[in-house]
Amino acid sequence: MVDQQWSGVRERVVALGAQPWSGKVFGSHGHEWALEDPLADDGLAELEAQVGVQLPDDYRSFLTRVGAGGAGPAYGLFPVRRVQGRWRWEGDGADLADLSMLAQPFPDRGPDPRDLDALLAVRPEEEDFDEIEDFDDAIEAWDERWETLMFAPERTAGAIVISHLGCAQREWLIISGTHRGSIWSDCRADDADLVPLLDQAGSPITFNRWYIDWLERAELTAPLSPAST
Structure with a gap:
């Protein structure tokens, strides 16, 4: 059943990339509509043995049925590759994830709000200084x-970083803990905390929903195609 959710998805992505309007999709110049080959089952097993935890079902199924990364939301889905005998995710900021900590639960909460408030309260302002230096x-x-x-x-x-949105903004897939399987937004470069992506009903967005939503939005670009006008 899990595998069936990806039926035809690779073909849809390839078809989109072949359209003359495909470059209008945000981030497509980053991934250029290329999909990595799917992982073999033994490759997935080796990856999970290395990180010490089973990946969320929809993501692991994507890796073996659609591709090990490439075309996807924003500038693409970070590929997972075997380099010098070790598996790793590659992309802008992928190294923010500590692969030795993937079996540990993702924390239920961030820093103590009192610590954040205290730090934000003393953030320097330029008008408080006589010299710019x-x-x-x-x-x-x-x-x-x-x-x-x-x-x-x-x-x-x-958690692992799976996508880069530009300007040091990224998205993470939670691998372990109570938030397992959900996607979180990372805008810490803009002085904001990590937050879960939620749908209109307020429910956490899973990897499957995250990817399919992107694909459906990309397909809505079809009316911009010269062939359809």
Whole structure:
């Protein structure tokens, strides 16, 4: 049943990429509509043995039925590849995920709000300084404190980066813990915390929904095709 949800998806992606209007889809110049070959079952088994946890069902099925990465939301789905005998995800920011921590549960909460409030309350403002050099030094020190708090490796235990939206904004797939299988938005570069992607009913968006929603939106570009006008 899980495999059936991907029936025809690879073919739909390939067909989209062949259309003259395919370049109008956001991020397509990044993935250029290329899909990696699907993983063999023994490759998937080796990957999961290496990271120490079974991947969410819809994602692992995608890897073996559609492709190991490539064309997808934003600038594409980060591919998982075997390099020098070890599996890893590749892409802009993929190394933010600690592969040795994927079996650990993704945390139910982020930093203590009191810590965030205290840090935000002392964020330097340029008008408070007489010299721009002093402001630059102060904001650099503040940024270091923010990054230490927000980018601590344990904050993204049990998760992998799967896509890059540009401007250091990314999306994560949760592998372990109570949020397993859901997609989270990462705008920490813009001083915002990690948050789950939710549908209109307020339910967490799974990998399958995330990918199919993108595919359906891309297919709605069809009226822009010269052949359809």
